[in-house]
Amino acid sequence: MDFAPKPSVEEFRASIRRFIADHLTAEMVERAHRTGTFHDWDFHRTLAATGVIAEGMAGPGRATGRDPLELYVLFDELGLAGAPFYGLANAMLVAGIIEQIGSDFHIREVLPKFHSGEAIAALGYSEPGSGSDVAAAATRAERVPGHPGDEAVWLVNGQKMFTTLVHEAGYVILLTRTDPDLPKHRGLTMFLVPMDLPGIDFQAIETMGGDRTNITYFTDVHLPDRWRLGEVNGGWDVMKVALAYERGVFGNMNQGVTLLRRFAEWARTAERSDGTRLIDDPGVRRRLARIAVDNEITGLLALRPALLASQGRLPTTEGSVAKLFASEAYNRAAEACQEMAGTAGLLSPVRGDGGDWGFVDLAARDAPVTAIYGGTSEIQRNNIAEHRLGLPRAR
Amino acid sequence: MDFAPKPSVEEFRASIRRFIADHLTAEMVERAHRTGTFHDWDFHRTLAATGVIAEGMAGPGRATGRDPLELYVLFDELGLAGAPFYGLANAMLVAGIIEQIGSDFHIREVLPKFHSGEAIAALGYSEPGSGSDVAAAATRAERVPGHPGDEAVWLVNGQKMFTTLVHEAGYVILLTRTDPDLPKHRGLTMFLVPMDLPGIDFQAIETMGGDRTNITYFTDVHLPDRWRLGEVNGGWDVMKVALAYERGVFGNMNQGVTLLRRFAEWARTAERSDGTRLIDDPGVRRRLARIAVDNEITGLLALRPALLASQGRLPTTEGSVAKLFASEAYNRAAEACQEMAGTAGLLSPVRGDGGDWGFVDLAARDAPVTAIYGGTSEIQRNNIAEHRLGLPRAR
Amino acid sequence: MDLELTTDEKTVRDAFARFFADRCPVSVVRDAEPLGHAPALWARLRETGAPGMAVPDKHGGGGATALDLVLLMQEAGRVLAPLPLAEHLAATRTLARTPSGLAAPWFASLVDGDTVAAAAPRPARDGVARLVPGGAVADVVVALDDDQLVAVRSDAPMEAPPNHASAPLADRDLRTGERVVLADGAEAAALFARMVADWQLLTAAALGGLAARALEIGVEYTLERRQFDRPIAAFQAVQQGLADLVGPIDGVTFLTARAAWTQDEGDQAESERLASMAFLASAEVARDATYAALHYHGGYGVTLEYDIQLFFRRARGWPLVLGDPEDEYLRLADRLFGPVGAAGTEVAG
């Protein structure tokens, strides 16, 4: 075992920190929180200009590209700095999928837009009727009868839920049902859909944690076949690729670190009713130390899938293990911080004043969603039980 | 709502306390812990002589008898005093079953022995292959061909697990399979089996908490039909009666009360390494207060089924709700006490020295079984989910 | 001994249940955000006499038992009624306990509900009661100012700092406005402790109602929401999580009622101890029940469109105005084991 940071990765980390120091402004962070849109075009395009999206991720299917560990560090640092990075994560994810299974057309026409930061994408997997059960997608894509020899055209009808950033996106990657008669996982087809096609509409959905997401409606959208990703009825294979990218690399699981840091800093100045400092209260100290232990473990578990990928291996359940632990620990930490802060922990960030108080309230509002998005804790436990512990499938 | 204790119940409680003060000796308690046999013939017979078993429990099917609330108090007080009461609980349970569905023969020949304290019974429900799934009992009872007109005789073969007190019992109440071709719950028949029949053997099983239980073997036991309880293949109906008695009345769910009382008493004299008293440590105080809250809730929840029965109503899921909360809370309390006690909490009771130290170790060993016996916490949650919350059956 | 409501108690509960069902659909709660106060609902409530319930008949009030008040608060909690009700009831009950409170010029107006009062559950510092629940909308604040228990009438700010529960919190200056001293010294401390216990009791009841309703919402949603070709309520993991909430919710319901009953029976010390316990346990189960119910909503749970997030935020916001619950556990320990350094007493509980 070796816990020495890889010099190349640390060098990259230093460059990311410099980039953040140079380009991320307090105003960008504030605007993201105020609007709930965790994407900033200026920041995104400046970052894309460094080539980080174009370089992509090295891996078994791709000799060149960034070390997955560096990408993990990228998102970790962006997260710790509070930078709006959702657009970056989606762009890199969809660029990766296109590289791996896109057509020449996609690679020629679309990929450069992601690489340059000109466009970002939204993810159209979930539907009102299918959240955890993504493969139950019901959004219909039917082949429109046409002249033989013409490019096939699909008629798309349906709704996608939790299409975060669709209101900023140039494209949405769309899981559709093309054959309802085939078994659930076999009748799906994936498309890359330009948002400027007629018939696409969306509506904002606000959340308790302040994030904006959207519901997106597809009504008689005529979609030329060239926008298809992968095989007809091979959509689940594309999903698997997408999930493999998503799990463990393109995220930020160490939210507890920022929370602890800010809380401990605040607790050094905050007074209890008897005039003593919060940080000197044994009950507070004990709870903070416990959060620190959880953070240490989260950090190591979250590193593992990236490290495996960096070694050219395929992470399997390691992402689930990390995500389950991280989100449950973050919920424990948010709850403890809210209780320790007492009345102060109730005060919400005042949007627009540029101040940064309210981090406890924000964490308490934000934590629950981490145990839901990207697969609920129950789904992660099922996955671990079945694929790590070898227990029989129990649905 | 009315939280005033019923005068008749409090009068009975006072009489039980007097009885305990007069008849329960330290040596009886010590012997029970030393042997793991929580039954003492002297204590049992003296208690039976007060008429408490013969009086039985008043209820919908029985106009006379003790208020179920008084019986709840009886077991509560016996539990708080550390009296060995398992034999009493079993005797009252089986006496109740006999009264309700026994034949004239049972009522004439057997019932008086339970009433007088001459005999106690063991419960033969669980088997090596059926614990939570009691209805899967495989112990076979087959009708032996005989002369027409003679009393039928059953040939019994099988094993029963967790037959606590079988080594002291005159009878074992035995759930058998009489028709393997009928659906699981329909092919069962209950018997009352005299322990002196040839072919019955048992073997002690020791437990981590110090309780002795047994496995009981039935090998070609010839059992005359007069020992049958209820209808042939009607054994599950008898089980339901038995479980109704068991749940909530004949138990002691308030083990946390004794634990807290003893711990707080000890913590007033115990010193921490810095010479301060354990009871003055804020971390200890906070945890003890939390146990006190759980105890208060346990007490109210545990009272409810007895109170319902006392009002002539039939408790349904109330016993499950109480048992689940009580056993989980007791486990939390035992864990907290063991941690608070530090090294002292590791020391086991030294059997035979009459001293009473080791209560923390004992609680830590004993607590886990409370979340298992009488239906695991998972079984209780299933029951509550299905019958209280109206959720679909999920097995 | 009876753990069920009497016919009379059921009548009280049903009346308030009907009132809130009619007058406080969730749209009222939403419309009242962010201030967390619905004056129209309060006006309706005045018609029922509820604002004066906590004051004895002989002083013009409804003369309600503590148990009646608990029944009222449980129903208010179930619908998240955006009113400073626990605060008003605790404050008026306290005023009615002192001659100077009864003599206050606005006492009758408080009983009538024309004027709103708020009990500050934490002692003031330097003459300011911080983040008083109800303080943003109350005309009168009852608070402990150093060694005096005071009632101060001044202009309600009618705005609150944005907060987790969308509750009408505000700092209130106790040294400007019309100040009535209710008690001094040890008497003030005792009356304050009693007021805090009343507030804890009423808040516990509201949290118990909130938790019970959150569990119902969780059950309803999981029965209706289908994933993997069945209602998610059919998954054992979901069932067991929901089943775990029943005991604590039933338990706090009984415990809160017992605390109230004990006050009605006149055992003040015991009632204060039980109120503290009921408060702590109710806050925990409200926290856990709303977390679980929200979680089982999946992604929908955190959207503002669904009601469960309203419950989630109030489950935390209502009790935390008293501060860190660990501090309350320590105060409870003082009641149970005597203060730090005290000689042994029998363990209560």
Next chain:
Amino acid sequence: MDLELTTDEKTVRDAFARFFADRCPVSVVRDAEPLGHAPALWARLRETGAPGMAVPDKHGGGGATALDLVLLMQEAGRVLAPLPLAEHLAATRTLARTPSGLAAPWFASLVDGDTVAAAAPRPARDGVARLVPGGAVADVVVALDDDQLVAVRSDAPMEAPPNHASAPLADRDLRTGERVVLADGAEAAALFARMVADWQLLTAAALGGLAARALEIGVEYTLERRQFDRPIAAFQAVQQGLADLVGPIDGVTFLTARAAWTQDEGDQAESERLASMAFLASAEVARDATYAALHYHGGYGVTLEYDIQLFFRRARGWPLVLGDPEDEYLRLADRLFGPVGAAGTEVAG
């Protein structure tokens, strides 16, 4: 950066895994109860050189890295090896850090394993080290006696008070017997802290191995045990309970290794901080994993016939010899945030 064992490390681990598989079946653990010491197993272990591993080569020891010691202890923990191994290793490592320890007449015998040592993880009081783990069987005890770190050779009592873990605990008088002063004053305190951190690290490793094995036992049992016509491992409630243990077990494995690696890299302060964390987290997951695995055994879990109760008791008994874990959290807080009253420092972790 690599979270997997190198080939060399795998060789070390596999060698010890084989040793314990061959030499320490569960019958050895059972036969060693109640004292919790298996001299024959110790004799076999001497043949591997393990007792001297913690001592540098130049002093005649095996010169193992801290990580090697962790690998040894993980395997020892998996089989519940009834030996005072963590205590002996921590004690000998400490002796080798001081000239007087190296000069002790029995130093070579300790390295050889002919003589057994035990590190007392809590400071002595009035010259007596209380309930020293391994103290019932150790010839030499290393302990902090007021302001001196001492090694004392005296007769091992060879009996222990009956205890939860069937561990060879005993009080040891530090002022009779052959006493070697290893260090005084601040140096003694620093060396003692280092010894405690070593003991925590090694105990964390043992607890991590114990927890991992307990989870395996739980998985094996639930796959085999059938109820309601299926293995109980097919019930989602059981599955989710088992799945919850994986993250904490993997996590403490990494954290313990990182603490060891950090010591090997020479960052002592950081390594002590990580050892404390690894110790606390391992104790918790060992507690939770053994509770769950025992619970899923149903009634069999608490019978002495099944092995899981052996794991359950040691999961609690091994770490609790250090005392209340909340006190250790407070000491950890001192490392993280500075002592109470200290001015601000950057939060580590």
